[in-house]
Amino acid sequence: QQQVKQSPQSLIVQKGGISIINCAYENTAFDYFPWYQQFPGKGPALLIAIRPDVSEKKEGRFTISFNKSAKQFSLHIMDSQPGDSATYFCAASNYGGSQGNLIFGKGTKLSVKP
Amino acid sequence: KAGVTQTPRYLIKTRGQQVTLSCSPISGHRSVSWYQQTPGQGLQFLFEYFSETQRNKGNFPGRFSGRQFSNSRSEMNVSTLELGDSALYLCASSWRRQGEQYFGPGTRLTVT
Numbered sequence: 001q002q003q004v005k006q007s008p009q010s011l012i013v014q015k016g017g018i019s020i021i022n023c024a025y026e027n028t029a030f031d032y033f034p035w036y037q038q039f040p041g042k043g044p045a046l047l048i049a050i051r052p053d054v055s056e057k058k059e060g061r062f063t064i065s066f067n068k069s070a071k072q073f074s075l076h077i078m079d080s081q082p083g084d085s086a087t088y089f090c091a092a093s094n095y096g097g098s099q100g101n102l103i104f105g106k107g108t109k110l111s112v113k114p
Numbered sequence: 115k116a117g118v119t120q121t122p123r124y125l126i127k128t129r130g131q132q133v134t135l136s137c138s139p140i141s142g143h144r145s146v147s148w149y150q151q152t153p154g155q156g157l158q159f160l161f162e163y164f165s166e167t168q169r170n171k172g173n174f175p176g177r178f179s180g181r182q183f184s185n186s187r188s189e190m191n192v193s194t195l196e197l198g199d200s201a202l203y204l205c206a207s208s209w210r211r212q213g214e215q216y217f218g219p220g221t222r223l224t225v226t
Contacts, residue, residue, distance in 0.1 A: 034214070043118070043204050043217035044157070089157065095212035101147060101170050102206075102215060104157040 004092050006105025013112050019077040021108045023090035026071065030092040034102070035064065035075045038087045047088075048075070080112045115141060118207050118218030126224045132193040135221045139186050139207030146188040147215060148180060151202040160203075163188055164211050192223075200225045 005024045013019045023033075031052055036044035050057045050064040050073065057064045063076040077084055087109045091102040119138045127133050139146050148160040159172040163182035180190040186207075192199055202222050206215040 032212070036217075041219075043219045046214055046216060049214065091157075093212075101159040101162055101172065102149075102157075103159070106156045 004090060004103050004105045006090050006108060008108060009106070010109045011111070013080045013110065015080065015082060015112055015114050017080050017112075019080045019084070019110055019112070020074060021088050021090070021110070022072065022074045023092075023105050024070075024072045025092050027092070027094065028071070029094045030103075032093045032095045033064070033066065033073050034091050034093075035062075036089045036091065036104075038089065038107075044089060077110075080110075082112045082114050085110055085112050118205055118216055120203075120205050120218040120221050122221060123219065124222045124224075126226060127195050129195055129197060129225055131195050132191065133195060133223060134189055134191045135203055135205075135223070137188045137190075137205030137207075137218060139188070139205075140209075140216060143207035143209045143216075144186050145208040145211050145213065146182055146186065147206045147208070148188070148190050149204045149206065149217075150174075151204055151220070152200075157204070160190065162211075169211065195225045197225050199223065 034049035035047045037047045038044040048059045048062050052068050061078045066073045087107045089107045090105040093102050121136045145164045147162040151157045162170040166182045177193045182188045202220040204220045206217045208215045
């Protein structure tokens with residue numbers, strides 16, 4: 001019940017295309033869903049996050065879509081650029097239950113071809 | 115504002131030894147969490163500290179321990195190192211317990 005399943009494991013997209021990464025969870029107590037971007041040799045960087053009271057959140061080229069009934073959420077990267085090539089992690093947490101830890105998906109390695 | 119800093123960045127230890135890693139959170143942040151990242155298991159939660167108290171602990175053996183100081187800086191210790199402890203150890207800070215977590219660059223630990 002604590003798992004967050006992320007797909008695909010790897011993704012190749014052409015420059016200017018849309019990158020879509022999906023995550024699914026089981027624990028309905030999760031109430032905070034962030035996405036992190038990690039470049040080689042660096043720590044994960046917070047990209048965008050959503051709470052379950054909204055179905056979509058957009059920040060620049062990055063959009064989170066959230067489907068509470070399906071227990072799924074996804075990251076869309078519009079107009080993907082070679083500089084977006086990195087590993088992306090979805091995560092979830094039960095902040096309402098006074099838990100401070102994030103449970104991460106296994107990651108998606110994105111390659112954007114010029 | 116300076117980000118989360120972790121020292122050392124790289125460490126090579128021998129099996130059976132112990133190691134201490136340090137984390138300085140973003141100024142004003144009071145919550146510090148530690149994660150282990152490996153290619154096989156991904157990112158796994160170790161423990162969380164807030165106001166010098168461990169608030170939450172992941173599923174790791176007792177060889178893994180930590181503490182937090184009054185200035186919110188945190189250390190984690192791994193005793194009796196095993197080869198499987200080789201990993202990137204990441205520290206994340208947040209201004210409150212259920213807040214956005216910001217990660218440091220990590221400490222790359224290699225156990226030989």
